[in-house]
Amino acid sequence: MEDDHSKIKDKLNDLINQHAELDDAIERINEVIPFDQIKLQRLKKRKLILKDEIKKLKSKILPDIIA
Numbered sequence: 001m002e003d004d005h006s007k008i009k010d011k012l013n014d015l016i017n018q019h020a021e022l023d024d025a026i027e028r029i030n031e032v033i034p035f036d037q038i039k040l041q042r043l044k045k046r047k048l049i050l051k052d053e054i055k056k057l058k059s060k061i062l063p064d065i066i067a
Helices: 002-031 037-061
Strands: none
Touching: 002 037
16 A cells, blocks of 8 residues: 555656656747647647646545535
């Protein structure tokens, strides 16, 4: 169980790093005029997918607490 928890945390950290890198890439593309709209949309879509994956992994680590 602890090994699974560790693997989830490692994957979560990897996804968070990828998300941050995409955020930086999107920012750099926006600075260049004219920018590639299609590339920008693809990066934003990938960023949203990573955000969803991060939420799923966080929900596996943190138990649901009904208060």
